[in-house]
Amino acid sequence: MIFSKVNYFDIYSLLFVILEMGRKSVDKVRTNNPEKRRGLALELMPLLERQGLAGLTMDGLASMVNRSKATIYKYFRSREELLDLALRLKLERIRDFVPLLMDVEQPFLDRYFRAVQFFLEQLSTISNAFLADLRRLFPNIWKQVDQLLEYSAQVLQEYYQEGILNGILINIHPEMLALSDRFLFQEICNPVFLQAGQLTIHTAFEEYFRMKFFGLVKEKKV
Secondary structure, three states: OOOHOHHHHHHHHHHHHHHHHHHHHHHHHHHHOOOHHHHHHHHHHHHHHOOOOOOOOHHHHHHOOOOOHHHHHOOOOOHHHHHHHHHHHHHHHHHHOOOOOOOOOOOOHHHHHHHHHHHHHHOOOOOHHHHHHHHHHHHHHHHHHHHHHHHHHHHHHOOOHHHHHHEEOOOOEEEEEHHHHHHHHHHOOOHHHHHHHHOEEEEEEEEHHHHHOOOOOOOOOO
């Protein structure tokens, strides 16, 4: 029979190449649309912050922003990829407290209060449920939070050192101050700690910054 002469290996190879070309074309669409990816991530993040991440699916994500699941998959391979970008953008925004804190053109103490106010405003939308779910369900993505806390402690150490050198803050080794920040930041971001104290991440940081700073500022001599 004529079909006996068909080289099935060649047919399978051809089909594989066609499928690979199709898959790569989809990948190209995903990677070449950073604005679309960013827009979807920014749109979803406020919703995720309030609702938490338990039971999160691509269907659920699509429903939140009134898109089809196919549209979400067009730009993201998985919910983890989408969440990773959404959190990254959120934390980038939080990092904007640094220029406020280190603006040497402004009075030293004013810089602190402006930076802390901005920092707290960014935290005000984050629910305890979101923190708990992120830490428990997505530990690899949670590492971004750890990196932000470490970076924040380093920046504060520079700020403390400046204040001590200028005689505005009491003379405590800035590395010790930063070490206490690192420890407390980790505890404040621990959902177990927040639940035990009936705190939100916003109120916990607010209390800590107020306690820490007023304990550092030198009393003015009359």
